[in-house]
Every structure is written in structure tokens, then in C-alpha cells.
Amino acid sequence: MQHDKVLIIDFGSQYTQLIARRVRELNIYSEIHPFNKIPTNVHDYKAVILSGSPMSVRSEKAFHPDLSEIRGKKPLLGVCYGAQYLAHFSGGQVAESNTREYGRANLSFVQENEPFLRGISAGSQVWMSHSDTIKQLPTGGKLLASTHDVENAAYKIEGETTFAIQFHPEVYHSTDGKQLLENFLVHIAGVNPDWTPNAFVEETVAELKEKLGNDKVVLGLSGGVDSSVAAMLLHKAIGKNLYCIFVNNGLLRKNEFSSVLQQYEGMGLNVKGVDASARFLEALAGESDPEKKRKAIGRVFIEVFDDEAHQIKDVTWLAQGTIYPDVIESVSATGGPSATIKSHHNVGGLPDFMKLKIVEPLKALFKDEVRRVGASMGMDKQLLGRHPFPGPGLAIRILGDITAEKVRILQEVDAIFIDGLRQWDLYDKVWQAGAILLPVNSVGVMGDERTYEKVVALRAVESTDGMTADWVDLPYKFLQKVSNDIINKVKGVNRVVYDISSKPPATIEWE
DSSP, rough: OOOOOOOEEEEOOOOHHHHHHHHHHOOEEEEEEEEEGGGGGGGGOOOOEOOOSOOOSSSOOOOOOOOOTTTTTTTTTTTOOOOHHHHHTTEEEEEEEEEEEEEEEEEEEEOOTTTGGGGGOTTTTEEEEEEEEEEEETEEEEEEEESSSSSSSSEEEEETTEEEEEOTTTTSSSSSHHHHHHIIIIIIIIOOOOOOOOHHHHHHHHHHHHHHTTTTEEEOOSHHHHHHHHHHHHHHHHHHGGGEEEEOOSOOSTTTHHHHHHHHHHTOOOOEEOOOHHHHHHHHOOOOHHHEEEEEEEEHHHHHHHHHHHSSSTEEEEEEEHHHHHHTTTOTSSOOSSSOOOOTOTTHHHHHHHTTEEOOOTTOOOHHHHHHHHTTTOHHHHHHHHOOOOOOOOGGGGGOOOOHHHHHHHHHHHHHHHHHHHHHHGGOOEEEEEEEEEEEEEEEEEEEEEEEEEEEEEEEOOOSSSBEEEEOOOHHHHHHHHHHHHHHSSTTTEEEEEEOOOOOOOOSSSS
């Protein structure tokens, strides 16, 4: 079944992924492509959205793609830079704002009986983020909405299905942003909102059956959401021809290897558990540098995985749980990866090493969509709701060198913290949580005796995609209880601190 598609042209905005996700919340399939790599098959897309940008349209270096195959031929929506772009290069005027317009604003004027603004009225809150402003509308431009400070907050170009807004509908602070996108895409562009999780499962399984036939596929399970959902899709398509390998690197959470392995077997997966913890700890012995720790873990994982894969006859495919943000990062609007991905967050280097063809059933999905697809297949809620966990595991939550004793301490601490979050009904209110073992000892008093033991930091953040994150204001009584439990029950720890840093400037993990 063919679904209507929306093309999002990325000018490098930090919010571009949010546009795609908001569109997909409407059950509409959207793709992000950089402004300098616009697809040649533009006619295959039902509508086009131009993103924001950190760039100014007035700059000599302004991003200026050829839109001749889009303007006037496709329904087009310009957002922020996109709105300024349409004005600046089409007879309008864009100038520097007297003050930087950033944050919440309210619409003070909304054109009546305008389909683009159906259900949106004066007073509606929008989110601004720009340092230029549109002083004069482009040729054929008609004003649709204003705020107190921004006269040309929304406009359309008459004679075309072209609309533009100075604010960001994709950001949740724009309270009617989803309504506006629905107005444009569904009611004006005529996009059919039929891209649902059930439809994705049905179509993906059919495609996998056709693509893989009777071939054998090997997949490295991590216990996380992405690899688990990828495994279930493949299992539905090829059954026992999927060979799953779950490697214990000795750096998983307490009892995780046995409990997750049991869960996978209960799902009917053809899975083999490999306990290689001693091999990983040996490779990490004496190593304190975070990047070298990651590299060592990545190298040993490839060796172990390859050893196991060679025991399966005639394997031709390697399955990976790659998701859409991974794909976007490799083709960003700024000409390269938008961020340096830390080593071993996915299994880099494995395909060339093993000479296998790659199958990536989730590469069109965002993380929240992966969870919805898993839910539509009846997968366990607890597995789908699991917090993200770093590929190198506890190795990057133990600052300094790794020893079996340090791993034991951190596993015990982490278990008390995570179990506590579940018991207090806080786990699902947190995006990611974990404990960090610090490379310092502190003085304490226990039973009238002086102690000199380890310090652990607890970390809990809320986020939508991990790109930004705020620390969670956990209840003091909870922190008090967890701190007491850790100090009383975990030998070797006498002090607990709580990390109240947001990202940016801090990162979610400490290494």
C-alpha cells in the first residue's frame, strides 16, 4: 500500500526532527532531506515543509536551494527561516529585529474564515525563535496572523498553495501547532493520514518476507527497545531463520542477562545467550580513558559476535536496530554528521568485518514510534517502556578503571535506585535514570567507626529524544529513602549525591 509522503527540507534547525515527529503524530509519513540534497523525485511527495535555520537569509552564505519544482506545484509551508526565505527571495523584505524574538508569544490578530488557521484564534500561544523579522511580505503575500511584536507572523501567497509562519508549530509551546499542521497537510494539501503502527507492521513484515525469502539472519540483541522490536518484526517474517545472539559483557544491570534472556525466550525468539563477561573485563583491565573503554568493548563485542555467528551455517544477513535519527545524522543539513556519535552506541564496523548484507527494519522510525510499533505487536509494556541504556553499559558509569568489584558495587546501587523508582511509581515519569560510581572516596562514620569509601551519584532526566534533557525533581522523601538503602545495603559506599545538571551544558551520561 502506498502512503502519501511529506518532504521536510532541512536548513539546519535544531527543531527539524520535531517537525517530522509532529507530522507523524498525525499518522502521516514524513522524510527529512538536507536543503542541498533535495530528492529528484519531488513529484512523489504530497506536500513540502521548509524548516527553520540558525542562518540568516540576509547573509551572503544564506542557504538558497532551487525550489522551481516545488513552488506553485506542491502545497508548501515555510517555517521561520522557511518563511523568511520565501519573503526575501520573492519580492519581500527581511531585516534584523530590534530585539531577538525568542520564546512564548500570543497571536493578537488571526484572519477570519481562513482554512489554514481553522480552530486557531487570537490569544493562541506560539513559540518564536529568530533574530530577523519579515518587514514586507513577498509579491502576492497576504497577512494571516500577527503577534504584539511580530506583524507578519503568518501569511500566504495568493495564486499558490503556499503558506508561511514565523513561529514554530512543531514545538510543544505552540499550543495549536498540531492543529495548524493538520489544517495545512490534511485539509489543504489533502494528505491521507493512514500511516499507523498496524499498517507499518503489516507492510514491513510483507517486505521482509519478500526481501529475505528463506535466507538466514543474525541479530545482536541488547535487551533494549530497538533491537527487541526489530527482532519481533523479523520473527514475524522469517521465524526460526532469525538467529538472535544476546551477549553478556559483564556490564549489564544486576541480573539483567538472565531475566532478559528468559523474557526473549518467552517471546518465542530463537535466541542464544553468551556470557562473555570475563573476556570483556580482561580487555578493560587498567583502562581509565572513556573512549578507549568504548573501543575495547566494541572490539571484544565484534570478536564474540563473530565467533557465534560463524557457528550458524549459511548466514547471509545481519539485522540492526538502526532508527531514523541515526540515518538523519549521516546526512545532516550542515554537510556532515550533526554530532559525533560516541563509539559503540551502535555496532560500527561490524558489516565490513563480517561480509554480511544489512537489513534494518526500523530505519524509518523515531524512538517513540518504535515503542508504538512494539505495542501494536503485543510486546510486553515493561520491555517497551525501558529507559535507554548505553551500549558500553556500566563501563561508562564507572569513572576510571573497571574492576569486578566496582561493577558489583554499581550493579547493587543501580538496582536499588531503579527498583525504588518503580516502587514509588516514578519510573515511567523519567526518560532515563542510572547511578554513577565516582573515582573518589569520602570520609564517613558507621557504627562509631570512621569509614573511607566510595561516592555514587544518582542521575534521572526527562527528555523526548536525548538531544536535550532536564534533571527530574524527584521527591526528597524518595531520595532520602534510596540514599539510606544504598548506604546501608551496599558495602563500599558511604555517600550518595544527586546530579541536578541539565543537557546542555552537561551530558546525560558522565562519560
